Amino acid sequence: MYNKLPIALGTALAVGVAGFAGGAMAKVEGDTITIGSSLSLTGKYSTNGFHTQKGYDFAVKRINDTGGVKVGGKSYKLKVVYYDDESTPSRASQLTERLVKQDGVEFMLGPYSTTMTKAVAPVTEKYKIPMVEAEGASRSLFTQGYKYMFAVLSTSEYYLAPVLDLIAERTKAGYKAPSDLRIGMAFENDGFSLDVRAGVLDVAKKYNMKIVIDDKLPADLSDMSATLTKFKALKPDILLVSGHSKGAATAARQIEEMKIQAPYMAITHCEAAKVHVKFPKSANGLLCPTQWLTNLPNSEPIFGDAQKYDKDFKVAYPEYNTGIPYQTAQASAAVLVFKDAFERANSFDRDKVRDALSATDMNTFYGPVKFSEAGNNIAKPMFYRQIQADGSYKNIVSNGDMTVPRKAAY
Amino acid sequence: MLDNLQLLFVYAPVMNVQMILDGIFIGAVFALAAYGLALVWGVMNVKNLAQGDFVIMGGYLAFTANNLGFHPILALPVIATIMYIYGVVVYKLVIRRVIDNDMFVSLLATFGLSLFMQQVMNLIYGPEVQTVDSHMHIMTMFDDFVTVPMVKIVSLLLAGCFAAAIVIFMTKSRTGQAIRATSQDARAARVLGIDTDKVYMLTFALNSAICGIAGVLVSMIWVLQPFYGIVYSLRTFAIVTAAGLGNLPGVIGMSFVLGWVEQYAGIIAGAEWQVASAVFVLIGVLLWRQIQLRRQRQVVR
Numbered sequence: 001m002y003n004k005l006p007i008a009l010g011t012a013l014a015v016g017v018a019g020f021a022g023g024a025m026a027k028v029e030g031d032t033i034t035i036g037s038s039l040s041l042t043g044k045y046s047t048n049g050f051h052t053q054k055g056y057d058f059a060v061k062r063i064n065d066t067g068g069v070k071v072g073g074k075s076y077k078l079k080v081v082y083y084d085d086e087s088t089p090s091r092a093s094q095l096t097e098r099l100v101k102q103d104g105v106e107f108m109l110g111p112y113s114t115t116m117t118k119a120v121a122p123v124t125e126k127y128k129i130p131m132v133e134a135e136g137a138s139r140s141l142f143t144q145g146y147k148y149m150f151a152v153l154s155t156s157e158y159y160l161a162p163v164l165d166l167i168a169e170r171t172k173a174g175y176k177a178p179s180d181l182r183i184g185m186a187f188e189n190d191g192f193s194l195d196v197r198a199g200v201l202d203v204a205k206k207y208n209m210k211i212v213i214d215d216k217l218p219a220d221l222s223d224m225s226a227t228l229t230k231f232k233a234l235k236p237d238i239l240l241v242s243g244h245s246k247g248a249a250t251a252a253r254q255i256e257e258m259k260i261q262a263p264y265m266a267i268t269h270c271e272a273a274k275v276h277v278k279f280p281k282s283a284n285g286l287l288c289p290t291q292w293l294t295n296l297p298n299s300e301p302i303f304g305d306a307q308k309y310d311k312d313f314k315v316a317y318p319e320y321n322t323g324i325p326y327q328t329a330q331a332s333a334a335v336l337v338f339k340d341a342f343e344r345a346n347s348f349d350r351d352k353v354r355d356a357l358s359a360t361d362m363n364t365f366y367g368p369v370k371f372s373e374a375g376n377n378i379a380k381p382m383f384y385r386q387i388q389a390d391g392s393y394k395n396i397v398s399n400g401d402m403t404v405p406r407k408a409a410y
Numbered sequence: 411m412l413d414n415l416q417l418l419f420v421y422a423p424v425m426n427v428q429m430i431l432d433g434i435f436i437g438a439v440f441a442l443a444a445y446g447l448a449l450v451w452g453v454m455n456v457k458n459l460a461q462g463d464f465v466i467m468g469g470y471l472a473f474t475a476n477n478l479g480f481h482p483i484l485a486l487p488v489i490a491t492i493m494y495i496y497g498v499v500v501y502k503l504v505i506r507r508v509i510d511n512d513m514f515v516s517l518l519a520t521f522g523l524s525l526f527m528q529q530v531m532n533l534i535y536g537p538e539v540q541t542v543d544s545h546m547h548i549m550t551m552f553d554d555f556v557t558v559p560m561v562k563i564v565s566l567l568l569a570g571c572f573a574a575a576i577v578i579f580m581t582k583s584r585t586g587q588a589i590r591a592t593s594q595d596a597r598a599a600r601v602l603g604i605d606t607d608k609v610y611m612l613t614f615a616l617n618s619a620i621c622g623i624a625g626v627l628v629s630m631i632w633v634l635q636p637f638y639g640i641v642y643s644l645r646t647f648a649i650v651t652a653a654g655l656g657n658l659p660g661v662i663g664m665s666f667v668l669g670w671v672e673q674y675a676g677i678i679a680g681a682e683w684q685v686a687s688a689v690f691v692l693i694g695v696l697l698w699r700q701i702q703l704r705r706q707r708q709v710v711r
Contacts, residue, residue, distance in 0.1 A: 044537040044637060087537075189682055215681035220641045222632040225432055226676025226684060230414070232555060233422035249539040249633050257548060258557045278541055410548070 027106035036105035038095040043087025055331025089119035114138035134334040142374035157199030170399040184213035184236035188243030248273035256282035263405030285406030292326040333366035435562040437669030438569040442624040444649040446617035452655035453593040460524035462639030468625020497618025531636035544630040652695035
């Protein structure tokens with residue numbers, strides 16, 4: 001389907017030719033700035049790989065159409081070179097090496113997922129290549145002391161922790177103590193979800209909430225009925241689950257099957273797993289974290305505000321008419337951040353661009369972007385939506401917007 | 411752990427009902443896939459590492475049938491037939507060529523087959539998790555505490571019927587007898603006029619059809635993903651190794667034991683031990699066997 005053969009051959013050749021052909025294609029040629037990216041276009045991450053690619057492409061086209069990137073009084077066009085990493089980390093780092101050493105790329109856009117970003121970052125770091133990534137959320141990416149990697153998205157420990165703040169505020173508003181709340185939670189045993197769990201533990205401790213179930217789900221577990229049976233016996237007030245799309249699908253299916261009731265339920269990736277379509281009964285009242293909302297007020301000259309981005313993107317890609325995943329929006333935001341950094345650096349010198357990136361303080365349709373010392377975006381919060389009885393998602397801005405207690409009619 | 415035990419046996423003993431029932435339902439689905447594996451392993455001495463992928467493939471066929479507007483259970487005979495034909499094709503293309511080679515060739519070949527099937531399913535259906543809704547009633551007992559979905563009961567009955575049908579087929583029909591004869595001594599069977607090549611093909615295709623049936627049940631009870639086959643491969647291997655080849659009651663019993671052990675391990679030790687517990691059971695059984703056999707072992711120096 002996607003021509004893998006040329007890539008495979010190319011990579012094989014690259015190993016042999018790299019020594020001779022270094023810098024065959026420079027990063028800035030004529031009026032074109034070439035940015036490299038290794039994306040998962042086949043394999044298990046391919047759906048989100050494509051969402052990411054469309055986000056990059058859409059932003060590149062828009063920037064080129066609206067005057068390009070202005071450096072030193074001259075206008076440059078952006079161009080992205082993609083390679084397919086086949087959802088395999090070792091392939092991703094190989095291809096990054098190829099982009100840098102053979103194709104002479106000096107700037108990178110990130111791959112999809114924490115796993116792939118972990119494979120790519122050591123390579124870009126080694127060659128001092130500035131990389132703006134939009135899809136690797138794990139906290140562990142930002143504890144390695146990487147100097148050339150910047151991420152526009154909120155990190156994983158903020159996926160479910162703020163929902164406890166909302167719940168605590170709501171409980172206080174009802175003149176009850178948050179410390180009476182009991183939590184039952186299950187997290188997949190992988191880097192991302194364990195980061196989500198770490199964030200939850202901190203907030204639960206802050207409010208003195210009691211954690212009565214704390215299960216870790218194996219990566220290939222398609223059955224969490226044991227955890228839910230325990231949940232039924234202990235009747236906690238809050239159910240938290242994180243395990244990517246498969247965790248969300250498994251949880252929604254078994255919550256419905258076992259008729260689980262709890263005043264608050266929050267699950268990550270519920271939109272990606274389409275629980276509102278597949279399991280409308282259990283989806284009713286679920287709280288879902290998201291990186292981006294289409295009614296954010298922030299606005300900038302390229303895309304306008306979130307609503308306008310949403311509208312324009314659907315015109316360009318009608319297949320997204322039912323909704324744009326946040327993965328796409330944050331990919332576009334990453335390209336905006338690069339443009340802004342090039343213009344402020346007023347140079348294509350890698351270190352100057354890196355310094356400009358690190359000083360980024362801007363507003364985008366995706367939310368504010370400002371990087372910490374470690375490279376993660378500290379200006380943008382995580383947002384929540386609650387699934388309604390009709391399957392629509394309602395934006396939760398303050399605790400009063402939540403419909404509680406969740407009452408599902410099974 | 412102690413509070414979990416307390417919960418289980420002191421505060422909410424009703425939980426046990428749910429877990430025992432769940433264990434039986436899980437076991438029934440495993441038993442089907444495991445019996446298919448035992449058949450292929452016992453008759454042909456091929457350890458089919460793609461067993462789980464056959465199950466997932468059956469699940470995706472059910473998913474397709476559902477999308478076309480047919481209830482998966484009604485589509486079951488069609489799916490079983492498609493899987494049977496697929497089994498014949500795979501046998502002719504791959505298995506026949508490795509059957510007389512040593513164990514590692516068949517392991518490698520079926521492992522390759524497993525990767526191939528995963529990637530093809532990924533290309534066709536995409537990597538997202540898919541589910542099939544059975545639209546069946548969910549029964550409740552003990553004031554909503556214990557829930558029993560009808561689809562699981564139907565699965566149990568179907569699994570029981572198919573197991574019975576296979577037993578009758580293997581003992582009464584001439585083909586079944588030929589399969590058993592080949593399994594006991596392929597050379598002698600050939601001498602007596604049994605076309606062992608055909609028997610092997612039938613066995614492999616039968617296994618494929620059984621996996622397809624298990625897959626249909628899986629699609630309605632759990633979730634489908636192109637890379638989930640390994641879960642079923644691992645469990646069926648554990649079941650067959652522990653039960654022994656050609657031991658149908660053993661395979662069925664072991665499947666239920668595994669279903670229960672997984673449920674109880676999930677509650678008592680936490681969900682992270684659920685799948686691991688299957689492997690612990692296997693180790694336990696192998697150790698026990700070793701000790702038993704040692705008593706009977708005679709010294710050969």
